[in-house]
Amino acid sequence: MSVFRNDLFLGRAALITGGGTGIGRGIAGALARYGANVAIVSRKLENLVGAAESIAAATGRRCLPMVADVRQPEAVDSAVNRAIQELGRLDFVVNNAAGNFVCPSAELSPNGFGTVLDIDAKGTWNMSRAAYRAWLKDHGGQILNISATLHYGGTPGQVHVAAAKAAVDALTRTLAVEWGPQGIRVNAIAHGPIGQTEGARRLFPGAAADQLRAASPIRRLGTIDDIVNLAVFVLSDAGSNLNGAILVSDGGLCLTGRLGLGVEVGPTI
Numbered sequence: 046m047s048v049f050r051n052d053l054f055l056g057r058a059a060l061i062t063g064g065g066t067g068i069g070r071g072i073a074g075a076l077a078r079y080g081a082n083v084a085i086v087s088r089k090l091e092n093l094v095g096a097a098e099s100i101a102a103a104t105g106r107r108c109l110p111m112v113a114d115v116r117q118p119e120a121v122d123s124a125v126n127r128a129i130q131e132l133g134r135l136d137f138v139v140n141n142a143a144g145n146f147v148c149p150s151a152e153l154s155p156n157g158f159g160t161v162l163d164i165d166a167k168g169t170w171n172m173s174r175a176a177y178r179a180w181l182k183d184h185g186g187q188i189l190n191i192s193a194t195l196h197y198g199g200t201p202g203q204v205h206v207a208a209a210k211a212a213v214d215a216l217t218r219t220l221a222v223e224w225g226p227q228g229i230r231v232n233a234i235a236h237g238p239i240g241q242t243e244g245a246r247r248l249f250p251g252a253a254a255d256q257l258r259a260a261s262p263i264r265r266l267g268t269i270d271d272i273v274n275l276a277v278f279v280l281s282d283a284g285s286n287l288n289g290a291i292l293v294s295d296g297g298l299c300l301t302g303r304l305g306l307g308v309e310v311g312p313t314i
């Protein structure tokens with residue numbers, strides 16, 4: 046049974062980047078389950094079609110699959126315009142698309158560093174800017190950025206991702222102040238290790254996940270549902286005083302100072 050009302054987002058429309066898989070898919074499914082029509086955006090059509098069909102079938106809401114690379118401003122503008130045209134409005138934008146791989150800093154190429162900055166930081170900016178100009182500035186709404194905790198300490202092999210997520214946090218705070226007066230709330234969820242995602246498979250293979258689980262004060266990794274439920278709360282009226290907030294959901298792991306992932310030597314926890 047859900048703690049949220051079934052009609053929480055009835056009549057609303059949302060766009061979720063990276064909405065075909067993992068956390069993004071979970072958030073898209075939940076917003077639809079609570080009544081919103083949704084557009085899911087990703088580079089890969091094959092990640093979108095099955096997700097869109099199953100979300101629509103399970104919820105009875107519209108779920109539009111849209112191919113766009115968040116690094117391409119023109120493609121982002123087109124996706125936003127199409128979502129508004131087809132769904133009639135755009136209340137929530139969830140910037141969830143991200144890139145990640147583990148690489149020792151000394152071996153990371155300029156293009157490797159830039160690629161993750163482009164996806165996470167510029168992608169979040171491209172989408173926020175497009176949504177603001179096309180809809181939010183006149184109608185209000187919300188932007189929810191999916192950030193992380195790995196840059197709260199030094200996480201080896203993650204210099205590119207740490208820089209990118211720090212930029213996402215800076216965007217969150219700046220836009221919250223600048224656009225708040227127009228009825229736009231901008232917040233972020235900073236998650237720790239999530240057990241079931243592509244990112245987790247890349248970052249904590251095998252025993253590393255067990256060590257992180259043991260290091261967590263609550264002795265477990267996060268779940269997609271943890272992040273989905275927090276996203277629903279933030280986007281609902283219950284979160285109406287949140288703006289520029291970066292909400293940490295990691296079971297307290299970042300407070301232990303044991304975030305680091307060893308690249309060559311295994312987890313440093």
Ligand code: COA
Pocket residue numbers: 143144145146147148153154155156157158160161164243244245
């Ligand atoms: N280690 C070191 N460098 C890497 C790398 C790795 N594992 N994977 C990619 N790179 C480098 C490439 O070598 C390239 O740099 P170069 O031109 O100097 O050689 C640069 O990153 C771009 O790689 P490319 O594969 O062309 O980029 P892409 O746009 O196709 O892919 C990535 C983007 C790199 C983020 C890719 O990992 C990806 O698409 N991931 C899927 C999404 C994801 O990461 N999900 C988890 C989210 S937490």
